[in-house]
Amino acid sequence: MSLAPYLNKKVCVMTADSRILVGELSSYDTQTNLVLLKAVERVIRSQDDDEPSSEVPMGGLYIVRGDNVCTIGLVVEDLDNSIDWTKVKGEAIGGIKHI
Numbered sequence: 001m002s003l004a005p006y007l008n009k010k011v012c013v014m015t016a017d018s019r020i021l022v023g024e025l026s027s028y029d030t031q032t033n034l035v036l037l038k039a040v041e042r043v044i045r046s047q048d049d050d051e052p053s054s055e056v057p058m059g060g061l062y063i064v065r066g067d068n069v070c071t072i073g074l075v076v077e078d079l080d081n082s083i084d085w086t087k088v089k090g091e092a093i094g095g096i097k098h099i
Contacts, residue, residue: 003028003072010075011036015068018092020044022055022075023062032066044090052086 006025013021013034023039039062040055070093 006072006074010077010080012073012075013064013069014071014093015064016070017068021058021062021064023058032069034064034066034069034072036062036064042085044088046091047089053088055085
């Protein structure tokens with residue numbers, strides 16, 4: 001599947017090391033290397049962690065190597081903006097295995 005319909009739209013990327021990145025997809029290539037604009041990393045804390053979850057700005061331009069991309073999806077911006085990400089709790093996704 002091509003990522004062309006996702007260009008210049010807000011996307012959520014889950015990486016092989018369990019990070020969640022959100023930003024505008026500016027570019028991609030055949031290896032699924034991604035270029036994100038206005039990217040933030042969502043740091044979701046576990047239920048037993050008293051510290052709130054957070055969004056960490058990644059700078060103006062952020063590149064994600066294709067071999068580190070697990071999933072990418074469009075963000076429904078109205079829904080995304082209505083969520084207080086500091087109150088979201090969760091657990092890390094298990095590791096992946098390259099074959």
